[in-house]
Amino acid sequence: MTKVYLGVVPSALVVIGLSLCAGIALRCTAWRAATAFAREPDKPADDTPKMAEQQFKNIQALKGVPAEQLVPTMQFISASLGVECDFCHVDRQMDKDDKKEKQTARKMIAMQLAINRASFDGKVQVTCHTCHRGSAHPVGTPILSADAGGPHSQQESSEAHANLPGSDQVLDKYVVSVGGADVLKKIKTRKEKGTMEVSGQQFPIEVYCEAPDKRVSISQIRNGRSVTAFNGEVGWLTMGNRVHRMSTPEREAARVDAEMYFPVRVREMYEEFQVLPGESLEGHATMVVAASGPGQPPLRLYFDQGNGLLSRLVRYTETPLGRVPTQIDLPITGRLTG
Numbered sequence: 001m002t003k004v005y006l007g008v009v010p011s012a013l014v015v016i017g018l019s020l021c022a023g024i025a026l027r028c029t030a031w032r033a034a035t036a037f038a039r040e041p042d043k044p045a046d047d048t049p050k051m052a053e054q055q056f057k058n059i060q061a062l063k064g065v066p067a068e069q070l071v072p073t074m075q076f077i078s079a080s081l082g083v084e085c086d087f088c089h090v091d092r093q094m095d096k097d098d099k100k101e102k103q104t105a106r107k108m109i110a111m112q113l114a115i116n117r118a119s120f121d122g123k124v125q126v127t128c129h130t131c132h133r134g135s136a137h138p139v140g141t142p143i144l145s146a147d148a149g150g151p152h153s154q155q156e157s158s159e160a161h162a163n164l165p166g167s168d169q170v171l172d173k174y175v176v177s178v179g180g181a182d183v184l185k186k187i188k189t190r191k192e193k194g195t196m197e198v199s200g201q202q203f204p205i206e207v208y209c210e211a212p213d214k215r216v217s218i219s220q221i222r223n224g225r226s227v228t229a230f231n232g233e234v235g236w237l238t239m240g241n242r243v244h245r246m247s248t249p250e251r252e253a254a255r256v257d258a259e260m261y262f263p264v265r266v267r268e269m270y271e272e273f274q275v276l277p278g279e280s281l282e283g284h285a286t287m288v289v290a291a292s293g294p295g296q297p298p299l300r301l302y303f304d305q306g307n308g309l310l311s312r313l314v315r316y317t318e319t320p321l322g323r324v325p326t327q328i329d330l331p332i333t334g335r336l337t338g
């Protein structure tokens with residue numbers, strides 16, 4: 001899973017929850033460069049979506065998957081096994097079958113598709129992660145350990161539910177906590193700084209947003225700079241020397257991050273909201289609002305029970321093999337500075 005820890009930038013005029021900091025007209029070079037990059041290129045005359053096998057050289061197991069979904073699918077595989085691309089691929093030659101791991105993975109893809117077809121009406125139920133759980137070597141034997149305790153007792157969880165407020169109350173308090181809808185709507189740009197954690201390694205990340213829904217993030221990762229840009233409609237991400245155009249599910253996920261007026265807009269973006277008990281984050285009790293809608297991957301919002309602000313957001317990107325989670329943590333302190 002990708003984890004992002006965002007903090008506010010000290011020079012901000014108004015800082016509100018969701019680490020929505022800003023107010024300052026942010027016109028830095030990075031933003032200009034990145035938005036130029038995010039402009040929609042001239043569309044080719046033929047706009048039929050390509051299949052993976054048409055765009056890539058050596059597709060056998062993932063035939064029929066839209067080409068734009070191939071890279072997100074690879075990210076899902078990597079996250080499920082807790083590995084990097086080079087676990088299966090030789091550098092820059094993704095089509096080569098030199099590594100045994102890639103060949104095994106191809107059999108595993110076929111196995112997953114077959115299991116889901118045969119036992120789950122073709123729904124994506126069993127995934128790489130069902131067995132692998134972040135390791136290349138799934139454990140087939142039950143583990144005996146003190147902390148492997150079962151789920152909470154019935155009574156405990158129903159009591160916890162009974163004391164929870166309704167979702168409207170939680171979301172109303174959120175809007176009030178960030179300063180109210182009117183103050184929020186005055187903010188046109190926002191800059192955030194933080195750390196991104198991918199497979200246990202941390203990298204600095206900077207985020208620039210422009211109302212209502214444009215966003216660019218720049219992070220320094222191992223092999224250079226990685227830029228993600230979303231202009232409200234389409235988006236791109238760079239990976240090494242390559243540029244990947246966001247797939248439809250990646251765009252839906254990017255929209256959640258890019259939404260400047262998220263505290264107000266979240267109610268329009270999803271249809272159903274359920275409040276659940278949340279775990280304590282940095283010593284602060286939280287509750288979770290689980291948001292969902294038809295055809296949308298779920299969204300989990302962790303609210304601080306004290307100040308009502310959002311402290312964690314977990315969203316998912318749908319791929320043909322499973323959902324890729326992204327967790328965004330917002331700072332406990334520093335949400336309200338002058």
Ligand code: HEC
Binds near residue numbers: 056070074075089103
């Ligand atoms: C666990 C093994 C595994 C990992 C990790 C993995 N891949 Fe793959 N990758 C595969 C397999 C298997 C295929 C071939 C799929 C098929 O036959 O349909 C493939 C195919 C590809 C292709 C198509 C190449 C071509 O031209 O045929 C690209 C591009 C690719 N992977 C990129 C990535 C990237 C980027 C990452 C890291 C985010 C990654 N892969 C991680 C197993 C892996």
Ligand code: HEC
Binds near residue numbers: 129
């Ligand atoms: C039903 C359970 C199950 C599912 C689902 C599953 N795997 Fe596996 N996988 C295993 C087992 C068991 C092994 C053998 C583990 C070992 O060698 O220690 C394995 C081994 C592998 C290996 C070889 C690891 C190595 O170090 O050689 C790769 C690569 C792999 N799986 C990829 C995948 C991918 C990609 C997916 C999803 C498309 C997937 N697996 C789904 C059970 C599963």
